[in-house]
Amino acid sequence: MEILIQLIFSGIALGMIYAVIAFGYQLTFATSATLNFGQGEALMLGALVGLSFAGNVLGGPYLNFWMMIPLVMVFGALQGALVEFIGVRPAIKIKSEFGWIMSTIALAIIFKNVAENIWGKDDLKFPSPVSEAPLHFLGANVLPMEIIIVVGALAMMLAVEIFNRKSIYGKAVVATSNDRDAAGLMGINTRLVITFSYALSSMTAAFAGVLIAPVTLTGATMGSVLGLKAFAVAIIGGLTSGIGVIVGGLILGIAETTTGFYISTGYKDVPGLVLLLLVLAVKPAGLFGKTAIKKV
């Protein structure tokens, strides 16, 4: 029983990371019906840039962990805007339905290669900003960093939700998601809104990168699998549902840690992908996805 609780705790931390990356997929999907398939690489770059500020890989540390986070978020936002500008905007302009898929994948590969050349191919250790001694809770061990992951991920998603609901700019983003042409008629620069959603999406991923880096290994290849699994989470939860990605992330995270222990670590990726196939077969809009209300 204690082992199960332990596995659930670890699964929650992992699941929240999936959720926050999946949330990033939703942000761009909402405004432009496109996805940044380089979300995993945005996370990886965030982690490595963060490590360069707060770790000793490039002559540092220059800053402590907490001071580094805002800089990493700015970096993530710029990186996301660049992806949109180079890879997505031209495809949207010519109304290409699939052009953005190849271009975001291509940019992801380029980012990975660049990272390998700057930071090397080996995994690096990211110094933990908090004690690495586990806390005991319900008979299980919880790393303080895992608590920070859960709180940080929730705070990030909540902040975006509040922005969307309360500020006129956030409402402009929602309007663009609802109906791009009509949003343009309101004087909203919808191209800028789409760029902004990419910036926000990569910022979220970069933030997730520095959250997860201290409990895992940091390196150029860390993002690919995370990005893919978060994509599965976005499909499982539904590309339009905020609560869906949290539930989807937790389901996948816990499924992986329990499978890893009770069956075999070799199979830990299987349950999530089986779930993905099931959802696609039974409820393609995702567990929480809903069809929009449209009156004609």
Next chain:
Amino acid sequence: MLTIENLHAGYDKTEVLHGISIDVPKGKVVTLIGSNGAGKTTTMRAVSGMIRPRSGRVTLGGKEITGQDSFRIARAGLAHSPEGRRVFPTLSVADNIRLGAFPRYTRSRKRGDIDADLDKAMEMFPRLIERRDQLAGTLSGGEQQMLAIARALMLNPEVVLLDEPSMGLAPILVEEVFNIIRRLKGEGITMLLVEQFAAAALDVADYGYVLENGRIAVHGSADKLKNDPAVRAAYLGGSH
């Protein structure tokens, strides 16, 4: 206020408008009538930047706006309540109305008192008051139409384009919409109105243009058109 000169526009390979010219003087209501497929909505879309005209010239208050992005044209002061209403279904009624004032919030248009205008819009459309916090997607068609007009007015526009405001509405609501248009006219708001209820449109308008197959067939004062035998036969016969 709004002048359209020799406008050509269309979709992909099909040209819908073959060079039309319309003048909407300040403070006047101009209506564009014509059968389905004549190009009325295409005209509206080409003027407000939803589609790019192929050639011709559109000016707003003397400034050229031809082919600009719709958000720039809106910021220049042209409000467009589009065909099909196009309210934002997942936002509340109040937020929909506020977004009509987006360029005022961002100060790309003179800000003024947005909250006072919001209250004024609510007062003009009392049906919206009790729906204020309801999602726009849950409104009836008539309420959505009121909302679309209220939202357009929040821009404090120089010109309002109203595309088929009566489409799909019950007769009593059609009358309500026309009463509102009459009231807006009384307030001196410049409007270009596209309508299928030609007789009602000509009653409220100062000038009318009849669009046939992408060309202006007849134009003149609303009274002149109402008494034009050809217009009567084609557009006013069975519609009222």
